[in-house]
Amino acid sequence: MSKKVAVFRKEHFNAAHRLFNPDWDDATNSKIFGKCALPNYHGHNYELEVKVVGEPDEKTGYVIDMKVLSDIIKAEIHSRFDHKNLNLDTEEFKHTNPTAENIAIVIYELLRKRIDNKLDLQIRLYETPRNFVEYPV
Numbered sequence: 001m002s003k004k005v006a007v008f009r010k011e012h013f014n015a016a017h018r019l020f021n022p023d024w025d026d027a028t029n030s031k032i033f034g035k036c037a038l039p040n041y042h043g044h045n046y047e048l049e050v051k052v053v054g055e056p057d058e059k060t061g062y063v064i065d066m067k068v069l070s071d072i073i074k075a076e077i078h079s080r081f082d083h084k085n086l087n088l089d090t091e092e093f094k095h096t097n098p099t100a101e102n103i104a105i106v107i108y109e110l111l112r113k114r115i116d117n118k119l120d121l122q123i124r125l126y127e128t129p130r131n132f133v134e135y136p137v
């Protein structure tokens with residue numbers, strides 16, 4: 001029987017964005033994205049849950065050291081996205097629409113590089129208390 005355990009780290013960041021497809025006119029963007037397409041951007045208080053799954057290490061008892069995980073999230077996510085305009089201030093979203101779905105994928109890819117591949121990784125990103133996404137599923 002597997003002794004896999006899931007551990008979770010919650011973090012948050014605040015960021016502005018605009019949902020917009022440059023190939024569409026303003027009317028189409030407004031129809032598809034509603035208020036999220038307004039030209040002067042809007043912000044969210046994003047809540048991030050990072051789930052790491054694996055077997056506890058025999059020596060430490062940890063799946064992953066939570067302090068190390070927190071430091072990775074702060075270095076890769078918080079420093080990159082917190083209090084930024086995702087469309088204007090980040091390389092990751094200069095040409096990618098910063099939907100919650102795309103933000104979760106980017107966060108996963110950034111963290112995956114820093115977390116041992118023997119561990120499973122999943123991202124849950126809350127854009128609002130009622131709207132959230134998970135990646136991968």
